[in-house]
Amino acid sequence: MSLLRVGQVLRGKLGQYIVTKQIQETVWFAKNQIKDTVVVKGVEDHPRVANERDVLKRFQNRTPCLRPLIDEIHDPSRPEIIVLRHLDDHLLNSSMTKPLSRAELKYVAKHVLEALNVLHENGYVHTDVKPDNVFVNYQEGEIRFSQVQLGDLGSTCPSSSEIATQGIPIGAPIWTSPEVIMETPWNTASDIWSFGSMLISLIYGGNFNLFRPRTVPYGHEEYNLEVLKQQFRYFGPFPIKYAEIIGPETAAAIAYIMHEIPRAQLTPFSCTTEREVSRADKEFICKIMMMDWRDRPTAKQLLKDDWFQEER
Structure with missing residues (x-):
């Protein structure tokens, strides 16, 4: 069963997102409040999403050459779900x-x-x-x-x-x-x-x-x-x-x-x-x-x- 479903509303620290499409097993597209596409990542019982969040928090402000973290989802609160910039x-x-x-x-x-x-x-x-x-x-x-x-x-x-x-x-x-x-x-x-x-x-x-x-x-x-x-x-x-x-x-x-x-x-x-x-x-x-x-x-x-x- 997929962790997220199309149409699901995710609430982050900085905004709200509606899931629009599953891209990979742990990756989805979503729309933010102004209808821009973002990338959502989440996975059960694995530290990789939290690790990506922590690494990006530490380094993304030092270079424009890392795809940045945009937001962290707190509803649902588990598992860790992050919002990343979407590129073409x-x-x-x-x-x-x-x-x-x-x-x-x-x-x-x-x-x-x-x-x-x-x-x-x-x-x-x-x-x-x-x-x-x-x-x-x-x-x-x-x-x-x-x-x-x-x-x-x-x-x-x-x-x-x-x-x-x-x-x-x-x-x-x-x-x-x-x-x-x-x-x-x-x-x-x-x-x-x-x-x-x-x-x-x-x-x-x-x-x-x-x-x-x-x-x-x-x-x-x-x-x-x-x-x-x-x-x-x-x-x-x-x-x-x-x-x-x-x-x-x-x-x-x-x-x-x-x-x-x-x-x-x-x-x-x-x-x-x-x-x-x-x-x-x-x-x-x-x-x-x-x-x-x-x-x-x-x-x-x-x-x-x-x-x-x-x-x-």
Whole structure:
């Protein structure tokens, strides 16, 4: 049974909302008192909605690049229900409709990095950076986006949390970093890998993902391993120094992958033809997609990269 029903009236601290449509299991559209559409989130017996509320209360006033909390519902008082800003679309739909131009790609990248920088400088990891969690408003002109905001912060957590330090995997495997897939400790650098994965997807357009396994379906017991193989194939090998920060089980997994995909069978992303990906875009992405998380630049460093200054 759905938590909310179409036509239900929700009363918040700042206004009143009428539910108009269910979008996902835990997400609805609603209208406020002046008939503007808003997004309503609620879920029984799970902390993610309260967590998103708390993270947004802390950070949304520091950047316009996070989709903001508008209100909190107090009638009904349980479970936690929040009201978020509605935007026209998300980037997965946008890129499936039409691949992003290079100007649009940089516009999106800058806004997502600015959101990540605010979180990362305070030790928080978004954990789920992907095209359908980046929301946009449209406009006419060279760049079709008037606004870009990173959303869905339900699983955002400090890098010092047990979830991160114990290497508990969060997020969709095809967007997550090698260290997350291998269930080793992860941190803000894992978001940077996901950001890079998203950029690759947006360059190609459609529902493309470089790391999607071609041999097993989602949910298969070897799905994550196949994702890791794809990551290794395009951005490997792991540097020798990676052994400093991994245990025997992880080392064994890496040795298995190296045996399965010898160096001669690697297909480096850097060798992608310029007809597919421009040289400048390849160089920028290859700075990001480092198998050892310690080698990845920070969001702040990426914002200063020459890639953003390059002539369009």
